[in-house]
Amino acid sequence: MQLTLKAIKIAGSxxxxxxxxxxxxxxxxxxxxxxxxxxDVCWNCVFPxxxxxITLVGSDIDSPSDHISNPVCLCGTTIGLEASFWEPARVxxxxxxxxxxxxxxxxxxxxxxxxxGGGYRQDTVTPNTFxxxxxxxxxxxxxxxxxxxxxxxxxGGFDIAYMTEIDPTWNDDILGFMLNPEALLFANPIxxxxxxSDSVASTIGYSISPLFxxxxxxxxxxxxxxxxxxxxxxxxNAALAARMIYKMSRELLLWDTGLNECGPVMMPxxxxxxxxMHMMKPKRDHTCYPIGRSSFIWGQMKNxxxxxxxxxxxxxxxxxxxxxxxxxxxxx
Numbered sequence: 001m002q003l004t005l006k007a008i009k010i011a012g013s014x015x016x017x018x019x020x021x022x023x024x025x026x027x028x029x030x031x032x033x034x035x036x037x038x039x040d041v042c043w044n045c046v047f048p049x050x051x052x053x054i055t056l057v058g059s060d061i062d063s064p065s066d067h068i069s070n071p072v073c074l075c076g077t078t079i080g081l082e083a084s085f086w087e088p089a090r091v092x093x094x095x096x097x098x099x100x101x102x103x104x105x106x107x108x109x110x111x112x113x114x115x116x117g118g119g120y121r122q123d124t125v126t127p128n129t130f131x132x133x134x135x136x137x138x139x140x141x142x143x144x145x146x147x148x149x150x151x152x153x154x155x156g157g158f159d160i161a162y163m164t165e166i167d168p169t170w171n172d173d174i175l176g177f178m179l180n181p182e183a184l185l186f187a188n189p190i191x192x193x194x195x196x197s198d199s200v201a202s203t204i205g206y207s208i209s210p211l212f213x214x215x216x217x218x219x220x221x222x223x224x225x226x227x228x229x230x231x232x233x234x235x236x237n238a239a240l241a242a243r244m245i246y247k248m249s250r251e252l253l254l255w256d257t258g259l260n261e262c263g264p265v266m267m268p269x270x271x272x273x274x275x276x277m278h279m280m281k282p283k284r285d286h287t288c289y290p291i292g293r294s295s296f297i298w299g300q301m302k303n304x305x306x307x308x309x310x311x312x313x314x315x316x317x318x319x320x321x322x323x324x325x326x327x328x329x330x331x332x
Contacts, residue, residue: 030100030107030315035280037140042278045086045288045321051328052081062205062290064273066325068261073327075262080329082261083152086276087141090254090320092241093134098165101134102281102315119314129228129236131316133170133244135162138319152326162248164226170247176225179250183222186213192220202292207272212246215239215272216292221246233314234302235295241277241318242291246270258323274323281317288321 047059053071066084073082091103096119099108119130137159164170169179177183185191195214198207202216215221218239219230224247228236248254255264258274278288283302295302303314 030095030097030102030105034105035103035317037144040280040284041088041140041319042285042288045276045278045319046088047086049083049085051083061276061287064206064323068325073261073329075327075329076331078151078327078329078331080327082325083328084258084323084325085152086321087153087257087324088319089139089154089257089322090245091136091138091280092244092277092318092320093136093316094131094237094240094244094318095134095315096131097315098132099163100132100315101160103134103136103317127229127231129230129233129240130226131237131240132226133162133164133240134160135244135248137161152324152328162244162253169224170226173223173225173227176223179247180222180224183213186220186222195220198292199294202290203294203297206276206290207292209271209273212269212272214292215242216290217294217296218242218292224250232295232299234299234316237316238277238279238295238299238318241316241320242275245275245291245320256322258325261325261327276321278319278321279316280319282315288319 044059045061047057047061048055048063049057050066053066053068063086066082068082068084071082073080093102095102097107098110101107137156139154139156141153142155143157169176191213194211195216198211198214199216201208207216208214213221218235219228221243224243226240228239230236230239245254249256249270250268252266252268256267256271256274257264259265259267259271272291276288276290279285279298279302283304285298285302287298289298303316
């Protein structure tokens with residue numbers, strides 16, 4: 001009952017926020033159902049959970065080691081035990097309809113018909129996918145009033161923190177080069193050949209973080225823009241969501257919580273293995289997967305023709321789970 005009331009409170013907060021800030025309206029091509037934090041999240045993806053080097057709840061989902069050498073931690077004046085788990089923290093939206101907030105089923109009016117619109121072009125020479133993306137602050141533990149007494153969880157609330165419609169570096173590959181000039185170093189056959197090992201690793205386990213320019217079977221992480229030159233629409237949207245994770249890390253808007261138990265760390269070059277993704281819309285998946293895992297394994301029937309249960313096809317929502325290390329202890 002308490003969780004149900006909390007879910008209603010969250011929904012009310014969303015409506016107030018959007019009606020005040022976005023002046024939103026219903027859109028014929030943006031008719032997704034409203035997000036349900038209790039049923040749309042893959043709760044199995046928070047596992048495994050360990051404390052003091054002992055796994056309390058295991059998982060069959062591929063997960064990297066915690067790299068913890070000592071179960072006891074000391075952070076400032078706090079002494080305690082090392083803990084690790086996976087935290088649902090952000091939602092990434094990849095949409096073909098500009099200003100469509102698929103998470104809530106509403107949209108803004110596009111200033112010009114077809115302006116900044118996305119889509120999928122498939123041919124034998126230059127297949128290409130382009131989508132807009134939205135970045136939501138989504139600290140779900142805090143939003144549901146869970147574990148409020150622990151310093152291991154992010155505070156704050158729901159917020160639409162980033163929209164690529166107003167970011168010229170997302171819509172133009174040349175401008176995007178300004179944020180990642182090192183992309184020139186990896187635009188060669190040798191660097192791309194190295195991505196084959198990352199593809200194999202992400203398919204049978206998890207990504208190889210030192211190969212930061214690769215996204216396994218999803219292609220290259222560069223450029224950090226909304227264009228992907230592959231030929232699988234569902235997988236291309238996953239790749240663009242992963243690029244948003246890298247882009248936010250690069251702009252220091254996303255700090256890595258899986259490297260230091262005493263607090264998040266700025267990582268302009270992302271550590272891919274500390275992130276996993278779960279597809280929520282248009283078709284909810286039953287599990288999550290590491291960055292780069294081939295959609296041949298998980299992508300079947302994830303973009304059904306005509307939509308599923310009222311959800312519009314071609315607009316996607318992805319929950320980002322991140323590895324979380326923290327120190328559960330006591331201060332004198």
